Amino acid sequence: MLRVAADDAHAFEELMRRYQNRVVGVLVHLVGKRDMAEDLAQDVFMRVYRARKRYVPASKFSTWLFTITNNVASNALRSLARRKEVNVTPATPDASGGNPIEHGALAASGLMPTRQLDKSEMSEVVRLAIETLNERQRMAVLLAKFEQLSYAEIGDIMDMTPQAIKSLLSRARANLRQVLEPYLEQGEAVKV
Amino acid sequence: MNNSSPEQHDNRLSEELVAYLDGELSHSESESVEARIRQDDRARSELQRFDRVWNALDNLERPTVGDSFTRTTIEMATVEAKKELAHETAMLPMRKRRRWIKIASLATVAALVGFATLAALMPNANRQLYVNLPVIMELDAYSEVRDIDFLRQLDQTSGDWLLAEWEDEVAPRAQALLDQSGASLRERQRYVDSLDAESQADLAGKHRRYQSLTPEMRDELTDWHTRLTNDVDAKELQEVMLAYYAWVSQADEIDQARLRSLDAAARVRRVEDMKRRADARSEWQLSPANAAALRGALDDMADDPQLERQRRKLVDDLMDKWEVPENRRDRFKLPSPRISIKMAMGSAFGDPPAEIVEYRNAIEERLIDALDEPTAGRLRGLPARDRSRRVATWLRMAMRQPQTPDVATLEKFFVSGDFTPDEQQRLLAMPTDQMLDELENMYIREFVGEGGDEREFQRMFGHGNRFGRRPWDERESRPERRGPRGPGDVDGPDGPGKPPRGERPPRSRRPDDEGPRPRGERRPVDRFPEDGLPRRPPN
Structure with a gap:
């Protein structure tokens, strides 16, 4: 990033190649739509580019990058919610009562927890389970699971204390457990 | 006294267990949790359930983007850089006191614009080629195989023999693919420039085919390439993909289509089956x-x-x-x-x-x-x-196996044969058809040798009538095919198989298609049957 800040010719391309899949990966699961996620990811990188001179080396670049990602995603989701275009944040498990799969897309898909799921089915179940989380839980889960960031780093990104992140992740995992466990009941039979 | 409700107690336990799994607890807190789970079956069970669910998230699909995403974003950055430049220019008169600093700053921005222009809007017809070079280099292989699970299974089941058979061909291509996948545009440009003319022409042909694809198909290939190169086993899987493509290119179209229609496991089984059958046949195939x-x-x-x-x-x-x-x-x-x-x-x-x-x-x-x-x-x-x-x-x-003499063979026979000048004159004075007929007769006599006749030749090669002649180009030309060529090319993986690598017909033997050997190589007693005299005195 320091090379980008110094207008190093190739650094920005290199930085993009290193982080673009990670940013898009987080955004896809935050907003639920691939094309929108890519647009937002471009917005993230443009913000990075515009703010390159303000980058403070003391902070970890990935923390800075995902802070921008979180802000961009939050803005987009708020904007969408206001326009009521798409309900990109499904109801929380508690709101629907019981296992949301019984009410949601999983039920519609005809997937039954009584049989072993193949890899693509399991992937879909997990995707839908992630969608049942609220925006903050989802962000915290994605950063903890796939970026392996600490609670403190996630707190920096989401402007929350580590203790709040601890509670947030605990609730998120409890929700995920509620949704996914019926599919994992077969125990190790679920091979992926 | 603890006034918390059972629900609050459960929540605290969950938080501690989750934080323990995430490695976020201090040493003493971790010890406390460990003591708890040793003594408390419910706590231990909770911990295992949290862990299992967390591991299930590994199944979540991780989308990837291709070069087109990078390209368009850099193009946007280029526009941004131009805006910055315009802004700086507009501000210049207002900052006369520090003009020299601005000039230096402008030079930097201009350099960035120059980079962005080169990198993103390179006024070069080959830009698309450089951006998508890895996909274009192996366009056929990427089109043939688009399933990472199949490659993984194939690597485990058939990787050894595939790579052993096609190592010579695959190793340099896999290395080039690996190198170019991680190369910058300029490095790719240098790589393309370093190729010889034939390779550049081949690449240009692939580029034209790539351009003829729909944007969706191009994006799909790019996504596939990105997925493959991001895999932890990228190098091995790319090698197997190239080896598989080299192998499957030898199969007939029906077999290729059948293989493509199968799921990963069935496809691997079919590959193994084809290999077994080919091996069994090749044992008794005349190489x-x-x-x-x-x-x-x-x-x-x-x-x-x-x-x-x-x-x-x-x-x-x-x-x-x-x-x-x-x-x-x-x-x-x-x-x-x-x-x-x-x-x-x-x-x-x-x-x-x-x-x-x-x-x-x-x-x-x-x-x-x-x-x-x-x-x-x-x-x-x-x-x-x-x-x-x-x-x-x-x-x-x-x-x-020696083919019927076509015009090329007969002409070669005429040129390399030890005809006397008179014979040559006599043949050249004939109309073309007659000359070829006469040459054909002489060719047959030459082949059959002493005591033989044309019927023997015809019996030997199964020609009841005078054999036809093929034009020059028919002899050498072969249908254009996709993919790499190799020994055994004609027969394919399901056919008799190729001779072992590096094996060539012994040099001491006549080439397979040359018909009778040149007269100079004939046995010493090489005489006209009619008069028993040598055809020509030795030089």
């Missing part, structure tokens, strides 16, 4: 090298005085046996040695007299000796009758 060896052995035997004496004795013995009167024996014309050898071997399919069997055994041993060691060994392991029949069949096949 080009062995065919050439048999023809060479036939030539040697035809010129062998000892075998010739044995042949003449055999004829005499048979005439004695069949009590042919002396005064009628000269009516039987002795065929050429080649015909005799072929007929003797053909007797393996019948029940010939012992004299012929003896002669055949002598021939058979010489023929087997000429074959490569593994093949000879396999033959010697067969029962005598099967062995003789196999050798007879192979000999017949080997003798059929």
